[in-house]
Amino acid sequence: MAEVANEDAAAGFDPLRPKLMRVAYRMLGSVADAEDIVQEAFIRWMRTDRGEVREPEAFLRRTVTRLCLDQLKSARRKREIYIGPWLPDPVVEDEEEEDVTLPLMLALERLSPLERAAFLLHDVFGMGFEEVAATVQRDPAACRQLASRARSHVREARPRFQVDTQRGIELAKAFFTASRSGDMKTLGTMLAADVSVHADGGGKRPAATEPIVGFHAVMKVHEKLAALFRTNGSKLIRAGFVNGLPGFVTLEADGEIQTTALEIEDGKVTAIYVVRNPDKLRHLH
Incomplete structure (x- = not known):
């Protein structure tokens, strides 16, 4: 009987799992934490008298949200001592998430x-x-x-300026090519005057501990990086949308992957978000 009850619980829960993950991830910004929250919600669902639940989706959404609210209290404390800029775990999709x-x-x-x-x-x-x-x-x-x-x-x-899927991926690929090949002229035409770079290494991989702001500062950083890329290489694994922004996933010289997301306004890159912290990239492997 217990096995049948567990199968019934799973049958009611599994179709709702993607929606619950969306809620949990957007609340927490962490894929691993969102998965833990949704799994805890499933355990509670199994223990619930499901015959008394009129609307399972609403019930489970409430459960997930309340668990997230509890989680955010400890998450905020962790981020107070986080090394460098904190960025949410990257979620890579083929379409723009609006x-x-x-x-x-x-x-x-x-x-x-x-x-x-x-x-x-x-x-x-x-x-x-x-x-x-x-x-x-x-x-x-x-x-x-x-x-x-x-x-x-x-x-x-x-977002004030929407980038259609094909154009967004083209811009991401062009940025990858220019930045890795050292084509500073082309790269310069892509950047806004107030462009900024935000790199999340979490203290576990080299990354700037403060945002880099301004066209000349960002260009100088990419000149230095291009020299490293010529020696060590950087392989494009996938172009797509990273947390709703045009971007790409790369394999770097240290054998680790990273993601780059580009915020674009009026055809110019206004912000570059790079996630290098390996803890935030495990789900992409």
């Missing part, structure tokens, strides 16, 4: 856990405030205020 791009996820980091939950559940996942209130255990009026405050904070991080 609802939560990398800049928006970074903006969400500045919100309180409750503001983050209210904004994601209502503005991104389309839940009504009654359900948001039941999820975060606040009244609907408070949830409206939380979402409104969050919205004002993240408004600037919303």
Whole structure:
């Protein structure tokens, strides 16, 4: 009987797993942590009297969100001592993800856990405030205020210039070719005057511990990198969209992979996000 019950639990849970992963990942910015949260939600689902649950999806979304809120408390403490810029784990897809791009996820980091939950559940996942209130255990009026405050904070991080899939991948490949070959002239035509580089090595691989800002500073860094690439190489594994931005995955000379994501406005690269921390790249292997 227990085995049958477990199979029933899995049959009801598995179709919802991708949606629950989307909620957990966007709340936490970590693929591994999101997987742990969703697995904990499954364990709780197995222990639940499922006959009493009218809407399994809503029930499980509430469970995942509450587990994420608890997780965010410890995650914030870890990020206070993180070495260098913190970037979310890269998720690589073939199509552009429009609802939560990398800049928006970074903006969400500045919100309180409750503001983050209210904004994601209502503005991104389309839940009504009654359900948001039941999820975060606040009244609907408070949830409206939380979402409104969050919205004002993240408004600037919303993508203003959409890049179609084919054009985005072409730009990513062109950037890879110019930056690895040392074609500084072509690279220079791709960069905005206020371009910035944000590299997340987590103290585990070499990376700048502060953002590099401005055209000349970014060009100087890429001149030095190009010399290294000529000697050591950097192999393109895949071009696509990294957290909703055009980008690519590469195999570097140290045998590790890394991801590069490009924020583009008016055809110019305004920000470059590089994840080198191997802990954040394991799921891509």
